[in-house]
Amino acid sequence: MTSTGPIPADLGFAGPEHVETVVIGGGQAGLATSYHLARAGRPHVVLEGSERVGDVWRQRFDSLRLFSPARYDALPGMPFPMPGWEFPTGSETADYLESYAATFDLPVRTGVSVDSLSRKGEHYVVTSGHRRFEAPNVVVASGTWQTPIVPEFADRLDPRIRQMHSAEYRNPSQLQPGPVLLVGSSHSGPDLAVELAPRTACTCRGRSRARSRSGSTAGRRT
Numbered sequence: 001m002t003s004t005g006p007i008p009a010d011l012g013f014a015g016p017e018h019v020e021t022v023v024i025g026g027g028q029a030g031l032a033t034s035y036h037l038a039r040a041g042r043p044h045v046v047l048e049g050s051e052r053v054g055d056v057w058r059q060r061f062d063s064l065r066l067f068s069p070a071r072y073d074a075l076p077g078m079p080f081p082m083p084g085w086e087f088p089t090g091s092e093t094a095d096y097l098e099s100y101a102a103t104f105d106l107p108v109r110t111g112v113s114v115d116s117l118s119r120k121g122e123h124y125v126v127t128s129g130h131r132r133f134e135a136p137n138v139v140v141a142s143g144t145w146q147t148p149i150v151p152e153f154a155d156r157l158d159p160r161i162r163q164m165h166s167a168e169y170r171n172p173s174q175l176q177p178g179p180v181l182l183v184g185s186s187h188s189g190p191d192l193a194v195e196l197a198p199r200t201a202c203t204c205r206g207r208s209r210a211r212s213r214s215g216s217t218a219g220r221r222t
């Protein structure tokens with residue numbers, strides 16, 4: 001999504017849809033915002049780029065489990081449907097978010113990826129392809145995890161090294177034989193170290209000493 005200057009009037013956009021609040025993104029933040037707006041009786045719409053609510057979680061690596069137990073993963077008004085100290089998988093998280101939107105009949109429009117947000121007098125203009133929304137309020141809840149950060153020197157590494165960001169990684173079948181260096185020790189790095197260590201020599205490096213959900217230290221040679 002880009003923030004642009006004023007949009008020319010003659011670009012062939014559909015007539016603008018006027019709404020009090022546009023929420024961009026139907027993840028945790030967008031859905032929780034929508035829940036509270038709905039409870040307060042405030043007209044709004046949630047624009048979600050994915051085809052289904054929760055797809056960002058469905059598209060992460062197959063073995064993903066949250067590091068936060070279910071009791072801390074619930075959104076307002078609806079408990080996470082599993083024992084509080086269990087760790088949901090990525091797809092369970094996705095299904096919870098989808099069912100949350102359905103349970104409260106939140107006005108989420110999926111498959112609407114916002115490509116610009118601009119100011120027009122006292123209003124904002126939000127566009128998605130030919131669609132155009134005008135609103136005095138916009139909540140940007142598009143998240144911070146959609147764009148992988150790859151170090152600039154990655155292009156200069158030996159081309160025989162198969163490099164991939166964790167956003168592309170699904171399971172070990174994508175790797176070539178040989179040892180693995182995992183760079184980063186937040187959530188994905190230690191999880192992938194636990195997954196890969198039984199199969200190959202695997203080193204996880206990062207600024208912090210990482211711990212897996214079981215409490216074992218994964219931020220060193222495994």
Ligand SMILES: Cc1cc2nc3c(=O)[nH]c(=O)nc-3n(C[C@H](O)[C@H](O)[C@H](O)COP(=O)(O)OP(=O)(O)OC[C@H]3O[C@@H](n4cnc5c(N)ncnc54)[C@H](O)[C@@H]3O)c2cc1C
Nearest residue numbers: 001025026027028029048049066067068113114142143145
């Ligand atoms: C691998 C991984 C594991 C994680 N594990 C945990 C965990 O265990 N526990 C925990 O608490 N947190 C975890 N997080 C962090 C958690 O995902 C975020 O803190 C949380 O999802 C933030 O919610 P959000 O609604 O701000 O953003 P997101 O969940 O990223 O939602 C943003 C939504 O906006 C949509 N969107 C983006 N751009 C546009 C656009 N232009 N137009 C329309 N829609 C758009 C996206 O499709 C998405 O649905 C993890 C993150 C990652 C990457």
